[in-house]
Every structure is written in C-alpha cells, then in structure tokens.
Amino acid sequence: MLDELPRLRRYARMLVRDSARADDLVQECLVRAIAALKSFQPGTNMRAWLFTILRNTLYNETKKARRSVEQTEEPVSAISGGQEEALAMRDVQRAFDHLPPIQKEVVLLVAVEGMEYEDAAAVLGVPVGTVKSRLSRARQDIRAFLESHRKAGGK
Known part of the structure; x- marks a missing residue:
C-alpha cells in the first residue's frame, strides 16, 4: 500500500484540484482499504483496488454533500465582494x-x-x-x- 501513496495523491489532486482535500481523500481511502483488507484478493492489482476505493470515496462524499445541500432550506450562495x-x-x-x-x-x-x-x-x-x-x-x-x-x- 505504501508504494501506491504517491500515485494515489497525484490521482486525488487531479480529481479535486486541492492538495489539502486530496490528502484528506487519500487518508480516507487508506482507512477504508485497511478496514476492507480482508476483501482484497492476493494476486490482483493492488493499485487498481486502491484507486477504485479512492474514486468511490470521492463519489460518496460528493453525493453526501449534494444531499445535504438539497436538504437545506436556503440555497448556499457565494459570498460577494460587494x-x-x-x-x-x-x-x-x-x-x-x-x-x-x-x-x-x-x-x-x-x-x-x-x-x-x-x-x-x-x-x-x-x-x-x-x-x-x-x-x-x-x-x-x-x-x-x-x-x-x-x-x-x-x-
């Protein structure tokens, strides 16, 4: 898993365009990967498995964020500079x-x-x-x- 960290970070940064958020995403990916390590099948592609977890983590967070915005009564708007x-x-x-x-x-x-x-x-x-x-x-x-x-x- 450790060998894949630089690639995971690069991929996450490309997806979210924010290094801090990308690092959080990689961290969450690793937490989920460790929790699901029993489901990893030895001999299969660890990189692909981790990238899939990372991608699914991002999509789940995005869906969750959309649902929370949709559930708020007032729309979130940008703050104007005036x-x-x-x-x-x-x-x-x-x-x-x-x-x-x-x-x-x-x-x-x-x-x-x-x-x-x-x-x-x-x-x-x-x-x-x-x-x-x-x-x-x-x-x-x-x-x-x-x-x-x-x-x-x-x-």
Missing part, C-alpha cells in the same frame, strides 16, 4: 434621480421612510389613490430605466 451590489445600487440611484419630483417624494415617504399610504397622502396633501398611482408609475419608470441601462451595456 462590487456587483455597489454597481446595482449606483444604477438604482441613477434611476431614482431621473424620476420627477412628485414621484421621488412618494418613493422616499413610502419605500424609504416606510410610511403607510394614508400617512404619505396626508403629508403630501393628496388622496391615497394618488399616492398609489405615483408610486406605481415611479416603480415602472425605475424598472424601465434599469432595463434600458442593462441593454445599453451598463453605461
């Missing part, structure tokens, strides 16, 4: 800046300050229906601006 969010917020700010003042007021009161429609209507001195329609138009205008911005390549 650049995409910063660009998206810049685009939303630009879209907001293009709104007419009466729509900006409604967005600020309802979306930013969290006021109820009735309270925003009282502040602005307009009916509740007017607040709702201005907010609806503001949302449409922001979406349209963002969509045209995306199509134009982010300029």
